[in-house]
Amino acid sequence: MSLEILTFSFMHRALISGVAIAILCSVIGLFLVLRRYSLFGDAIAHSSFGGIALGLLAGVYPLWTAYGVSLVSALLITRIKEKFNISGDASVAVLLSSGIAVGLVIIGISGGFTVDIFSFLFGSILLVSVNDTILILFLTGIILIVVLLLYRQILYSTFNEEQAKVSGVPVEKINYLIVFMAGITVVTSIQLVGVLLISALFVIPNVTAIMYGKGFKQTAIISITFSIFSVVTGILISYILNITPAGTIVLLSIALFAGTMGIKSTKLLSKN
Amino acid sequence: MLNIVEIEHLTVQYPDVKALDDVSFTVKEGDFLGIIGPNGAGKSTLFASMLGLNTKYRGTIKFFGQDIKKSKNYLKEIGYVPQKPIFEKNFPATVTDVVKMSLQKESNEKNIDNILQQLWIHELRDRRIGELSGGQQQRVFIAKALVNNPKILILDEPVTGIDQQSIDLFYSILRELNSKQKITIIWSSHDLDAVNQLANHVACLNRTLFFHGESDEFFQNDDLVKQYSEASMQEHMHHH
Numbered sequence: 001m002s003l004e005i006l007t008f009s010f011m012h013r014a015l016i017s018g019v020a021i022a023i024l025c026s027v028i029g030l031f032l033v034l035r036r037y038s039l040f041g042d043a044i045a046h047s048s049f050g051g052i053a054l055g056l057l058a059g060v061y062p063l064w065t066a067y068g069v070s071l072v073s074a075l076l077i078t079r080i081k082e083k084f085n086i087s088g089d090a091s092v093a094v095l096l097s098s099g100i101a102v103g104l105v106i107i108g109i110s111g112g113f114t115v116d117i118f119s120f121l122f123g124s125i126l127l128v129s130v131n132d133t134i135l136i137l138f139l140t141g142i143i144l145i146v147v148l149l150l151y152r153q154i155l156y157s158t159f160n161e162e163q164a165k166v167s168g169v170p171v172e173k174i175n176y177l178i179v180f181m182a183g184i185t186v187v188t189s190i191q192l193v194g195v196l197l198i199s200a201l202f203v204i205p206n207v208t209a210i211m212y213g214k215g216f217k218q219t220a221i222i223s224i225t226f227s228i229f230s231v232v233t234g235i236l237i238s239y240i241l242n243i244t245p246a247g248t249i250v251l252l253s254i255a256l257f258a259g260t261m262g263i264k265s266t267k268l269l270s271k272n
Numbered sequence: 273m274l275n276i277v278e279i280e281h282l283t284v285q286y287p288d289v290k291a292l293d294d295v296s297f298t299v300k301e302g303d304f305l306g307i308i309g310p311n312g313a314g315k316s317t318l319f320a321s322m323l324g325l326n327t328k329y330r331g332t333i334k335f336f337g338q339d340i341k342k343s344k345n346y347l348k349e350i351g352y353v354p355q356k357p358i359f360e361k362n363f364p365a366t367v368t369d370v371v372k373m374s375l376q377k378e379s380n381e382k383n384i385d386n387i388l389q390q391l392w393i394h395e396l397r398d399r400r401i402g403e404l405s406g407g408q409q410q411r412v413f414i415a416k417a418l419v420n421n422p423k424i425l426i427l428d429e430p431v432t433g434i435d436q437q438s439i440d441l442f443y444s445i446l447r448e449l450n451s452k453q454k455i456t457i458i459w460s461s462h463d464l465d466a467v468n469q470l471a472n473h474v475a476c477l478n479r480t481l482f483f484h485g486e487s488d489e490f491f492q493n494d495d496l497v498k499q500y501s502e503a504s505m506q507e508h509m510h511h512h
Contacts, residue, residue, distance in 0.1 A: 034360055156373040160359050166323045166352045167374045168344060210364050214400050219364035 005239055013133045014125045014235050014245075020140040021192045022201070022227035026209075027147055028185045029202030030220055031178055033210075034158050036088065040077070040179070042199035043092040044186040047073040047099030049195045051187075052120045053106035062120065066187045073099065074183035078176060123194035123246040125235060132191060139188050143181050154178065155216060192231070193246040200250040201227065208257045211264055226256050274301045276424060276456055277322070281331035284317050290479060291317040292329070297475055297484045299458060301423075304450045306471030306487070307460040308500065313478045315460040316355070319428050322458075323352060335424075348376055351417030351455075355428040357409065359401070367397045367404070367412050376420045387415045391445060407438025414445065425449065427459045443470060464497075476500055 005011055025041075032040050051069030055062030073095050080091045107117065119127065128136075147154065157164040157171045165171050189198050205227040206219075213219025234249030241248075277299035284292040292314045299305055309315055320326040322333055324340060324347065332339055335346035365373075371384055388394040391411040396404060401412060410430055417425060427446075431439045447470055449455045461467055467474060467487070474490040476483035483496055490496055 034363060036360075152373060152375070155365075155369075159363060159365060159370070159373060160354075160357060162325060163352070163354060163357065163374070165325060166347060166350070167376075168347050210362055213364045214398060215366040215369050216364050 005236065010126055010128075011235075011239070013128050013130065015232060017128050017133050017136045018125055018192055018231040018235055018249075019228050020136050021189045022205075022231040023224050024140045024143060024185050025189055025198075025201035026205050026223040026227045027144065027220060028178075028182050030206045030209075030223055031154060031158050032182060033203055033206045035178075037092075038203045039089065039092045039096075039199060040074075040182060041186055041202040043077065043096040043099070044070045044074055044183050045190065045195045045198040046096045047102075048187050048190065049120070050099040050102035050106070052190075052195075053103040053110070053117070056114075056116055057106050057110040062116070063187060063190070066120075066190065067184065069099075070183040070187050071180065074179040075176065078179050119194075120190055121194050121196055122244060123190065123192050123197070125192045125245050126239065128191050136188055136191070139184055143184065146177070146181065150174070150177070193249060197246050197250050200253065204250070204253040204257050205230070208253070208260050211260050226253065230256065275299070276301045276303075276336060277458070278334040278337075279322075279331070280334075282318070282321065282333065283330040284314070284321060284326065284328065285330075292321075293480045294331075295477070295481045296331075297481060299456060299473075301456055302450070302454055303473050304446075304457045304471045305459065305473045305475060306467035307458065307475045307477055308462070308464065308467055309460075309477035315477060316428060318477065319352075319426060319460065322426065323347070323350070348420065349423040351414075351420070351422035351425045353410070353413050353417050353425070353427040353430050355430065356433070357413050361402045363400075363402060365401050367393060367399055367401060367415075370401050370412055371416045371419055374416050374419055380420055383419055383421065384415075387418050391415050392441065405438070406434045407442070410434060410438065410442060411445075414442075418449075422455065424456045424458065427457070429460050429462065431461070431463065439466075446470060464500075 029041065032038060048066040048070040051066035052062040054069065055065035058065070077091050077095050080086055080094075081088055153164070153169045153174050154177075156167065156169050157174045161171050164174075186198055189201060193201060205223045208226055209219045209223035213222050230249050230252040234252050235245050237243075237252075238245040238248040275298045279298070280296050282292055282295040283290070295314075295318065307315055307318070317326065321329050322335075322340075324344060327341070332341075334340065336349070338346065340346060367388070368384065371388070372381070375381060385394065388397055391414060393408060393411050393415065396408060396412075401409065404412065413430075431442060434442070443466060446457060446459070450457050459471065468491050471487050474483065474485065474487045475481060476490070476496070482499075483490055
């Protein structure tokens with residue numbers, strides 16, 4: 001197989017956007033996983049499906065309506081959890097199914113499934129446009145800058161909310177900021193892996209990295225590295241073999257996770 | 273000596289129970305106050321109110337002469353060690369990461385090495401927090417509380433579930449912090465002997481404050497000690 005594929009401009013866009021999304025999902029996902037919010041990404045993604053259907057029905061660019069709907073649901077989920085004393089996983093489950101339900105009803109009204117819907121469900125990274133790439137890079141940049149500026153506060157309130165409060169960290173505001181950034185990250189990542197597989201990017205590289213890293217920064221770097229590896233290799237392999245990139249990317253990160261568990265368990269065995 | 277903490281008529285009413293009933297006392301600069309009382313006596317509620325975590329109370333709490341409802345600035349002068357710090361067991365944070373979390377100013381970062389050495393955890397600084405023993409973790413949380421050179425250290429029952437050797441080390445660290453570094457300490461404990469040895473003031477709490485004064489005054493008054501022991505014994509039986 002030649003390296004010719006690396007000369008295509010659609011491939012450049014796919015790889016650049018893919019790497020940006022990989023970094024973004026790893027960073028935001030690490031905080032979500034440690035907050036026991038692993039399925040939050042999934043819930044937002046499913047609710048944004050409702051937003052996508054709405055956009056397609058109204059003739060608006062579907063990702064814009066998806067951003068709107070996902071941010072509203074992200075804030076709603078947090079509010080419901082705070083106000084009504086419903087557990088995190090239950091509020092995630094409610095939101096997850098309502099998004100899909102709304103989406104299905106709207107799709108029904110507008111006359112059934114189309115190719116567009118499938119590309120949002122399963123991703124379409126090879127079709128990403130120049131404007132999409134610029135938007136992805138812009139949002140990734142903004143979110144990473146915010147995370148770096150508020151690194152200590154975000155980490156502290158993830159570690160222990162009560163202690164963070166006593167140290168003067170505005171924990172409630174930080175919590176809202178996290179879900180807000182997660183909402184944007186999810187919709188931005190839809191183009192890479194689609195609605196159905198987003199939580200894989202949030203969760204798998206991070207649970208893998210947590211098994212290796214000692215400190216927080218080291219863990220984040222390992223997670224980003226695994227994530228970039230899966231995305232880049234996944235995009236290239238899927239193009240060469242003509243299979244779906246989303247599935248390939250997620251399977252590669254699952255392979256890294258499984259390999260890590262294998263290494264760790266042989267180490268544990270040899271210790272005993 | 274300056275009144276560093278003033279608590280006046282503090283009452284906390286939960287829906288089904290009065291957790292604190294008209295509690296008033298003061299803490300002077302340099303005091304080592306031991307707060308004793310049976311389970312459910314309101315010690316944790318008292319601390320939560322003092323730390324701004326519970327704002328639903330009647331009465332006033334002042335730190336450095338200022339009502340804590342008016343300004344949260346006093347929190348910068350406080351180091352707090354919780355009863356049992358709750359965190360994800362596999363949280364990827366080293367000892368240094370955890371201690372750094374409470375840094376208020378970058379310039380305090382140079383304190384970290386000294387503090388870790390003082391607490392005998394310097395060689396653990398690159399280990400993950402979840403891998404340490406209970407006693408080691410407790411010292412990490414003291415280090416974390418000390419990193420901003422606090423004037424007051426507040427500790428909530430901090431020896432629960434920790435081995436005796438670590439407890440002894442912990443007590444000697446507290447004594448040193450109070451006597452050498454002049455840090456005011458407010459400490460809640462079940463351990464009467466330890467309070468007798470360490471604290472110079474005692475507050476006896478069982479929803480109401482039924483004694484507050486010099487430590488000797490309490491421990492030399494057999495009636496008071498007996499009363500306290502009976503009360504906590506009853507509570508103990510009640511729990512089993």
